[in-house]
Amino acid sequence: xxxxxxxxxxxxxxxxxxxxxxxxxxxxxxxxxxxxxxxxxxxxxxxxxxxxxxxxxxxxxxxxxxx
Numbered sequence: 072x073x074x075x076x077x078x079x080x081x082x083x084x085x086x087x088x089x090x091x092x093x094x095x096x097x098x099x100x101x102x103x104x105x106x107x108x109x110x111x112x113x114x115x116x117x118x119x120x121x122x123x124x125x126x127x128x129x130x131x132x133x134x135x136x137x138x
Contacts, residue, residue, distance in 0.1 A: 087118055088118045088119065088120055089118065089119050089120070090119075090120045090122065091119070091120070091121050091122070092122045092123075093121065093122070093123040093124075094123070094124070094125060094126040096110075096123035096124055097123075097124050098110040098123060098124055107124070108124040109123065109124035109125045110122075110123045110124055111123075
């Protein structure tokens with residue numbers, strides 16, 4: 072998914088996307104138009120990813136497990 076760059080590669084680095092993790096947020100399927108309380112929403116125009124309602128389903132682990 073995402074690979075963490077080495078320290079030397081971070082010079083001049085500017086992230087393209089912002090990822091926000093809200094593990095305690097619970098979506099309301101009726102209100103938010105989703106199937107469960109867990110949601111992963113991507114806004115490609117604003118380069119924003121929201122991960123909510125999950126403390127562990129692999130999403131966050133995959134983002135930060137590559138060193």
